[in-house]
Amino acid sequence: MLVLAFDTATPAVTAALHDGERVLAESTTVDARRHGELLVPTIETVLREAGAVLADVTVVVAGAGPGPYTGLRVGLMTAQALAASLGVPAYGVCTLDAVAYGSGLSEPFLVATDARRKEVFWGHYEDMRTRLSGPAVSRPHDLPADLPLVGAGARMYAEVVGASRLLDAPEYPFAGALASLAAEQLGEPDIREVVESGTHPVLSTPRPVYLRRPDAQVPAAPKKVGT
Amino acid sequence: MSDEPLVLGIETSCDETGIGIVRGHTLLANTIASSVDEHARFGGVVPEVASRAHLEAMTPTVERALEQAGLRFSDIDAIAVTAGPGLAGALLVGVAAAKAYALGLGVPLYGVNHLAAHVAVDQLEHGALPKPCIAMLVSGGHSSLLLVPDVAKDVISLGSTVDDAAGEAFDKVARVLGLPFPGGPYIDRAARDGSGTAIAFPRGKYDDGTLDFSFSGLKTAVARWVEARERSGEPIHVPDVAASFQEAVVDVLTRKALQACREHGVQDLLIGGGVAANSRLRALAQERCDAAGVRLRVPRPGLCTDNGAMVATLGSDLVAAGVTPSSLEIPADSSLPITTVHV
Ligand SMILES: Nc1ncnc2c1ncn2[C@@H]1O[C@H](COP(=O)(O)OP(=O)(O)OP(=O)(O)O)[C@@H](O)[C@H]1O
Ligand SMILES: [Mg+2]
Numbered sequence: 001m002l003v004l005a006f007d008t009a010t011p012a013v014t015a016a017l018h019d020g021e022r023v024l025a026e027s028t029t030v031d032a033r034r035h036g037e038l039l040v041p042t043i044e045t046v047l048r049e050a051g052a053v054l055a056d057v058t059v060v061v062a063g064a065g066p067g068p069y070t071g072l073r074v075g076l077m078t079a080q081a082l083a084a085s086l087g088v089p090a091y092g093v094c095t096l097d098a099v100a101y102g103s104g105l106s107e108p109f110l111v112a113t114d115a116r117r118k119e120v121f122w123g124h125y126e127d128m129r130t131r132l133s134g135p136a137v138s139r140p141h142d143l144p145a146d147l148p149l150v151g152a153g154a155r156m157y158a159e160v161v162g163a164s165r166l167l168d169a170p171e172y173p174f175a176g177a178l179a180s181l182a183a184e185q186l187g188e189p190d191i192r193e194v195v196e197s198g199t200h201p202v203l204s205t206p207r208p209v210y211l212r213r214p215d216a217q218v219p220a221a222p223k224k225v226g227t
Numbered sequence: 228m229s230d231e232p233l234v235l236g237i238e239t240s241c242d243e244t245g246i247g248i249v250r251g252h253t254l255l256a257n258t259i260a261s262s263v264d265e266h267a268r269f270g271g272v273v274p275e276v277a278s279r280a281h282l283e284a285m286t287p288t289v290e291r292a293l294e295q296a297g298l299r300f301s302d303i304d305a306i307a308v309t310a311g312p313g314l315a316g317a318l319l320v321g322v323a324a325a326k327a328y329a330l331g332l333g334v335p336l337y338g339v340n341h342l343a344a345h346v347a348v349d350q351l352e353h354g355a356l357p358k359p360c361i362a363m364l365v366s367g368g369h370s371s372l373l374l375v376p377d378v379a380k381d382v383i384s385l386g387s388t389v390d391d392a393a394g395e396a397f398d399k400v401a402r403v404l405g406l407p408f409p410g411g412p413y414i415d416r417a418a419r420d421g422s423g424t425a426i427a428f429p430r431g432k433y434d435d436g437t438l439d440f441s442f443s444g445l446k447t448a449v450a451r452w453v454e455a456r457e458r459s460g461e462p463i464h465v466p467d468v469a470a471s472f473q474e475a476v477v478d479v480l481t482r483k484a485l486q487a488c489r490e491h492g493v494q495d496l497l498i499g500g501g502v503a504a505n506s507r508l509r510a511l512a513q514e515r516c517d518a519a520g521v522r523l524r525v526p527r528p529g530l531c532t533d534n535g536a537m538v539a540t541l542g543s544d545l546v547a548a549g550v551t552p553s554s555l556e557i558p559a560d561s562s563l564p565i566t567t568v569h570v
Contacts, residue, residue, distance in 0.1 A: 036319050036323055036558060036559060037556045037557070037558050038556075039323070039326075040327075040330055040556065041555070041556055043330070044330075044555075054330065054331065054333075069275065069278065069279075069316070070319060073278060073319065073320050073323070074323045077282055077285060077320050077324050077327065078323050078324075078327040079327075080282075080324075080327075081286065081289075081324040081325075081331065082327040082328075082330065082331045083331075084286050084300070084331070085300050085328050085330075087300075207283075210279070214273055214275035214276045214279065215273075215275060216275070217269070
């Protein structure tokens with residue numbers, strides 16, 4: 001197994017290779033405005049560092065969001081097209097799950113990432129592997145009280161949520177964590193069918209989770225003009 | 228000719244996900260998925276709606292193109308993609324896909340200019356472009372006159388609209404007349420039952436000597452005329468308004484296109500872009516070209532509006548010209564100037 005994983009649903013453009021047992025290479029650049037330019041070079045970096053070539057990749061995994069849409073689409077489009085051209089499957093994993101996995105926590109907590117417009121994308125976790133609710137989008141002061149928080153969206157709104165609730169854990173969905181989380185699932189029999197049926201708890205088809213409708217105003221009805 | 232490279236072209240600058248496959252100037256597949264119906268109720272293209280639709284449509288539209296051409300991924304020799312101009316978020320989806328296909332297949336990538344691709348596509352129907360030619364590009368976002376010494380290398384801008392694009396004027400006037408979006412084809416159809424001389428609408432920049440256009444005054448004049456009629460309760464004959472408006476646009480376009488040919492001593496005129504599908508524009512251009520001894524080339528309507536074949540065609544010209552492929556780090560450039568044929 002050689003998993004190529006990447007995520008572009010936060011300011012971090014991050015890619016990793018995982019051989020089913022461990023992360024072979026990981027590379028991350030934080031630049032919220034250049035996902036489209038950075039992703040391919042980041043993938044090339046991890047291939048080079050792992051001494052692998054694309055033809056060795058057996059599965060592509062991408063963060064499915066939620067996250068700012070423009071960047072999110074870069075990762076998912078890349079996953080779909082790369083997998084199609086390599087003839088391998090592509091899967092999505094909730095971006096918040098990768099942040100949760102990276103925390104290594106074994107007690108309940110919230111993950112929050114920046115959703116722009118003064119909101120956060122968030123999820124409620126039982127532990128690093130188990131999402132209890134979400135993903136959802138809310139204003140930071142509407143997040144459930146008391147639980148500790150992980151993720152860049154929590155740090156951004158530290159004053160609102162209370163700085164004492166912030167945990168010291170990786171704040172982005174680093175691709176090493178994403179790949180490890182996915183690799184734990186990929187050995188299951190019939191994994192492709194289960195994912196396509198939409199019932200798998202971690203893996204999904206590589207489609208975006210937006211959580212919001214597109215902003216668009218329906219204009220006043222055009223006037224009726226005679227014949 | 229089978230030693231010519233097979234190029235797959237990807238177009239996502241606006242609301243059409245277009246995939247084309249060519250070998251040289253031979254069209255092998257041209258598939259399209261449009262989000263136009265999703266935009267219709269908003270009266271114009273909503274960028275986020277278009278971007279979402281491109282992501283949904285991309286891989287199935289590519290599969291359909293391969294099927295149509297009877298090819299497999301491994302047959303593809305190069306990928307071409309619209310790098311700009313267009314809607315930033317929409318372009319980005321196509322560019323991301325193109326890079327991934329190029330990376331996955333191990334073939335070169337060519338990021339191309341959407342407007343130059345609208346010019347290049349005519350070669351699928353009418354063979355290699357004469358060097359030089361004059362190209363008039365009239366679409367929803369652009370109205371430009373170009374001197375084209377070599378579409379793969381050198382495109383010179385002679386003039387463009389100072390306000391609305393021609394297609395934009397068609398769409399806005401259609402809205403005033405209660406016709407569906409995008410309005411160009413509906414005006415074209417309505418105008419067939421009307422008279423182009425029924426109402427004397429203004430022709431912006433008609434005699435100013437430049438090769439620039441202006442359509443916003445015309446659009447406002449039509450809106451005012453319609454409002455005045457409504458206020459006074461007089462009937463409005465939509466076919467006459469459509470025909471008279473269309474005549475004003477087409478009169479200015481063809482006049483300036485021939486002015487450009489004259490000024491640059493060029494005998495070949497090409498018209499491209501969505502508005503080139505307009506039946507009256509095609510007819511009047513032919514009439515005036517015949518009178519001036521200029522050869523006219525207009526691709527069939529299906530190749531005038533946005534499509535992937537046009538991108539593949541320009542990509543094929545770039546391969547043939549030995550142009551260095553694009554890096555896999557190219558950005559999408561929503562305001563890529565027409566003078567930059569490839570990035
Ligand atoms: N028969 C027609 N008569 C007039 N206008 C037409 C006709 N058919 C299409 N159009 C117009 O062409 C435009 C669409 O053309 P095209 O797809 O080339 O442009 P675009 O993608 O919107 O813009 P651009 O190419 O500048 O980015 C629309 O404005 C449409 O109304
Ligand atoms: Mg166009």
